Amino acid sequence: MTGWRSARAILIWVALALAIGVPIAAAATSEQLAWRGPVYILAGFAGIIALGLVLVQPLLIGGYLPPLSAYRGRRAHHWIGGALAFAVLIHVAGLWITSPPDMIDALTFSSPTPFSPFGVTAMWAIFIVALLASLRRRLELRPRTWRIIHIPLAIVIVAGSVVHCLLIEGTMETISKAVLCAAILAATIKAMIDLQVWRKRRELRGESAARQ
Incomplete structure (x- = not known):
């Protein structure tokens, strides 16, 4: 049984590494990189890494990455969320440096490119979650309140990031x-x-215990 668990853990981590690593490696061999400057390339790969971190987040909070405990998974989820916000910041800053007019159009939702509004919406949702997470104790947000805020924003982040990525024809x-x-x-x-x-299940157990 222990051997099966170890093999399963290895397979999960290998699958995760491939899911994130293969797109990065494929982008690194794209012919389009020859026509791009270093800042634009950095911004592009920051976006790809951010997309990979979006995959890691539900895996951590759901407890699907053994042998991490539930507590360590939640802590890692917190820190990966910060890394995600930082990667998005690099992505946006790099694109701003290379083409300020395009970024102004994107941020004001007036860009003609169909992928821009989805990316900008996901970006703001990521920044809002990161800000609230950093102020959670100061704001004294209860777990239930945090879930009510966090879950809809997480859905926006995932949906916006996926659509943004699929619509882009890039590296x-x-x-x-x-x-x-x-x-x-x-x-x-x-x-x-x-x-x-x-x-x-926890609510049902709590109701059962209260009745007893």
Whole structure:
């Protein structure tokens, strides 16, 4: 049984590494990089890394990355969220440096490119979650209140990031990009379903204990 758990843990981590690493490696071999400057390339890869971190987040909060305990998973979720916000900041700052007019159009939702509004919406949701997470203790947000705020924003982040990525025709390779986006959606849906089930079980146990 222990051997199976170890093998399963290895397979999970290998699958995660491939889901994130293959799109990055494929983008690194793109012919389009020859026409891009270093700042633009940095911004692009920061965006790809941010997308990979979006996949890691539901896996951590759902407890799907052994051998991390529930507590360590939540702590890692917190720190990865900060890394995600930082990667998005680099992505946006790099694009601003290379083309301020395009970024102004994107941030004001007046860009003609169809992928821009989805990316900007996801960006603001990421920044809001990061800000609230850093102020959570000061604001004295209860777990229930935090979930009510965090879950809708997480849905916006996932949906916006996936659509933004799929609509862009850039350095990312099509198939590996689609697989990564599908993995993000699957992991997010599973985590939300499982966490909702666990919460209902705890509520039922609490009601049963109160009756006794």
